[in-house]
Amino acid sequence: MKFAHLTFDHPPIVLAPMEDVTDLAFRLICKRRGADIVYTEFVSSEAIIRDVAGALAKMKLLDEERPIGIQIYGNKVESMVEAAKIAAQLKPDVLDINYGCPSKHVAGGGAGSGLLRTPELMENITRSIVNALDIPVTAKTRLGWCDSSLNILEIAQMLESCGIQALTIHGRTRTQKFKGQANWEMIGEAKKVVKIPVIGNGDVVTVDDARRMLDIAKVDGVMIGRGTYGNPWIFEQTKHYLKTGEMLPEPTLEERVEVLLEHLDLSIKFKGERRGALEMGKHYGNYLKGVRNVKYLKAALRSMMGYAEIRETIEKFISTAGYDEPGEAPETEQLSENEAINSEENLAEVA
Ligand SMILES: Cc1cc2nc3c(=O)[nH]c(=O)nc-3n(C[C@H](O)[C@H](O)[C@H](O)COP(=O)(O)O)c2cc1C
Structure with missing residues (x-):
């Protein structure tokens, strides 16, 4: 399986970006226990271009954690391009764009999942970043803003046409935030309409969940967020199971x-x-x-x-x-x- 310039002989099991959780220490802990790709938490494009120390600290990365993506968010084309260029100088393996954050502060201001309501602006941001960088660009998004505007199929095709090299889909809408059940079937529908790798995300907390998501959505890889809390073993457990059909024992x-x-x-x-x-x-x-x-x-x-x-x-x-x-x-x-x-x-x- 190819993910951007990376090749895997198994569906990659990926650590989700999580604000205030996936710092350098947490990422290394997961990497050492099998995470195939890790991401920084999202970093504000406005903070990056203003050289805010906290934003730069969030992007600090080590070779040991590669392959790693830096994730940025914002809704101004120029700021996003500028921030993406600064982030790219730190040499992450991919630059990821956040089109999924549901918080009032981010989505309410038109960034994160807010951009699901302005696909033209999303397209402009994505195309401009892809054109400006010489490293692969990926994106992470949701199924749509709300149940009556499930536009992931159009969004996935549009993002692919902009030149992103992989797409992660969290199987919920913005309105759902973290409530209800992630819709893996719908992730599977989006997977069918694009050629780029699709990583499925949402509600994978056990090895069996990962296996079922791969089965149901036929995605190329699985991203795990909350299921990694106190449980970084989930990466090697899942990979071992997918390879051998056998479960590793739980850690003592x-x-x-x-x-x-x-x-x-x-x-x-x-x-x-x-x-x-x-x-x-x-x-x-x-x-x-x-x-x-x-x-x-x-x-x-x-x-x-x-x-x-x-x-x-x-x-x-x-x-x-x-x-x-x-x-x-x-x-x-x-x-x-x-x-x-x-x-x-x-x-x-x-x-
Ligand atoms: C505490 C927390 C912080 C998060 N921060 C981010 C973030 O910075 N960027 C992002 O794309 N998603 C973020 N998310 C969403 C997760 O990446 C993931 O999409 C979501 O938790 C669903 O996956 P899960 O059910 O495996 O946790 C965050 C989620 C949590 C719980």
Whole structure:
């Protein structure tokens, strides 16, 4: 399967761009566990051309994570072209255009999925960027603005005619945002009307979901977003299954903790102790699913910054807290309020 200039001997399993999630540390964690292509979170074209430090930081990439796409958004042709050129100087493997963000701030202002309502402007932006860059351009979009304007078939053909080299489709409308079920059949309809590779996206959280999406939509690859939270193994698990028909075992708690600590280490390395540790707050619960009373551990970790201190706290907590296999009913009751207070005291001890 060819994706832009890249060749895969299997349907690529791709990490979705996710704001405040797919930073360098998270991307490396997924890459090391089999993600075939990773993306930066979307970056504002206006911020890029104004040289805003935060925007430039979001585009920092490492060779280890290749192939990688930088994703940009905006709705002004000149700004988008200028921003795309700046992003291209950082030598990503592809430049991706966001035509899918549903937020009021972005879509409401006419960017992201807002451009599904102005296909001529979308076409102008896409063609201008493709013509201005010497790296492949891809795009990510939704099925349409709302149920009564499902224009993905026309949009997909129009984007292909502009020269994009792959298209990712999230099987929802803008109005749905993240509600309801992603419509994989409709992604499949769009796949039929273009020759470029189509990557299917939406509601893939298990290996079997990925297999079913490939079956139903006949897409060339699968992009996974929320299903990667605390679960970067989903990439190698899916690829192994597609190759052999066999399921890899789920990671043990020890393996989960090991990867959580690797993630923490990278986060601190790239963002410094304070910010790196703080930003890990949103990931702890995902890695430690099944650990009883994990909320007390999360609360205690909030004030900690050093890697060694956090590691020791996590390990001590886990050795006493108990654990229920994810998916199984808890064997024991959660702690009562008193026990919880004791648990917090215990944490204070180890901290
Ligand atoms: C927290 C979060 C941030 C997101 N940020 C972006 C983004 O920056 N660019 C983008 O194209 N999509 C973004 N998305 C959408 C995802 O890429 C993906 O299309 C969506 O989550 C559906 O896939 P999933 O069901 O596998 O999560 C974001 C989604 C989430 C949950």
